[in-house]
Amino acid sequence: MGPCAVLMGPPGAGKTVVGRLLADRLDVSFRDTDADIERIAGKAIPEIFTADGESAFRALEEKAVATALAEHDGVLSLGGGAVLSESTRGRLVDQPVVFLSVGLTEGARRTGLSTARPLLAGVNPRATFKALLQARLPLYREVATCEVATDEIDPSGVVDRVIADLHPARAVRSSDE
């Protein structure tokens, strides 16, 4: 059957936080491929990058996304770099894919206090974030069914927009309730 929503977009867009809220709202289960990867690898993402390198992480990620797309029928959140894989982009065709977007300033602010994202842990995280957005925006847009800009909306408001864009019938029903 496949997921009822797949959330993707850059780090800090809110895929994990919004995904969990969206799943609660739709009364379905939530899955995040970053958590799957950590479970399979038996270590945290920064440790995978340090010990095994980014390409090892990307290989685990490609498999984790393929498995989750085949198994999961709730809300699925991907890591921000999952779309770098051409085969993953192919698997996302015909899926209900939501691109959660965030601008440079807000994305850098949201990710700035965390050490959980090794790609943004360098000396100039804002410049890294800028380059990452430039490289990935076309890929996010290539696979997106709809796009929700998150900069000026809180996570609960983002869930409202996602439901309205992806599940219009459900949005009408819940506003009648």
Ligand SMILES: Nc1ncnc2c1ncn2[C@@H]1O[C@H](COP(=O)(O)OP(=O)(O)O)[C@@H](O)[C@H]1O
């Ligand atoms: N719409 C939003 N408004 C304000 N803060 C947000 C929003 N979405 C996410 N955040 C915050 O940004 C940080 C990153 O969120 P997270 O869900 O981990 O992003 P992602 O999984 O896309 O990297 C968290 O601290 C989260 O609370």
Ligand SMILES: O=C(O)C1=C[C@@H](OP(=O)(O)O)[C@@H](O)[C@H](O)C1
């Ligand atoms: O953008 C990326 O390449 C990454 C994003 C992270 O997930 P979030 O987008 O959920 O932060 C995580 O998969 C890893 O640190 C790599």
Ligand SMILES: [Mg+2]
């Ligand atoms: Mg996340």
